[in-house]
Amino acid sequence: MTPFDRMMEPHDETFNPWSVVNLVFHHLAGQGLHPVLGDR
Numbered sequence: 001m002t003p004f005d006r007m008m009e010p011h012d013e014t015f016n017p018w019s020v021v022n023l024v025f026h027h028l029a030g031q032g033l034h035p036v037l038g039d040r
Helices: 003-008 017-030
Strands: none
């Protein structure tokens, strides 16, 4: 079995997509970027 074959096997692990959003949000906030809500 090649590493690619192992990568393509289904995994039992799942993740919450919001955890990715949270990770990106905190990374960007750490860089000094903040969301702008509204029209401006």
